[in-house]
Amino acid sequence: NAGVTQTPKFQVLKTGQSMTLQCAQDMNHEYMSWYRQDPGMGLRLIHYSVGAGITDQGEVPNGYNVSRSTTEDFPLRLLSAAPSQTSVYFCASSYGLAGGGSLYEQYFGPGTRLTVT
């Protein structure tokens, strides 16, 4: 199993550009989530999904969109990049039917380091 994969590893964007961060998992996990990690702030939840077709907002959702058309993939879209979105982004997944994913250990991807100039 590849586990949780994220692409790209690094990205530089100009203010106002849009892009999609890819996340995929091959463990048939129902629960997937996106976090951003900023110095001194810890991991903050952006969006999560409890299954295909179901997504919801986390603590810091503004400026980001997600969709979950398949169990395997959970892309994160930046609509119009801003310098405040410079961060390291982690995707995670876990078991958990019926929305219980947060009760199980999370498997994290390797992260995407994004810089917005």
Add this chain to the structure above:
Amino acid sequence: ILNVEQSPQSLHVQEGDSTNFTCSFPSSNFYALHWYRWETAKSPEALFVMTLNGDEKKKGRISATLNTKEGYSYLYIKGSQPEDSATYLCAQVAGYALNFGKGTSLLVTP
């Protein structure tokens, strides 16, 4: 948003020392608490998921205890080794989400 606090922020110990750090969380509506180990340039890896008051879990030289009534969990490392150097995160389950603390950064020097 639940307020999860970790202390100390950082810790520097010598190889062979035993150490512990604390995760504090709101005790009302408790579901579960996670502990993760996060090495530099890698991604967080799960250590424990704890749900029951009084629970104690162990993985090698690392163990954790949980007190849901008073809202704290301790992580212990016995006989620290340089490879234990990492940031240790705790996270409280809040419905469908996890709220992470800012972590304790541990440095173990030979």
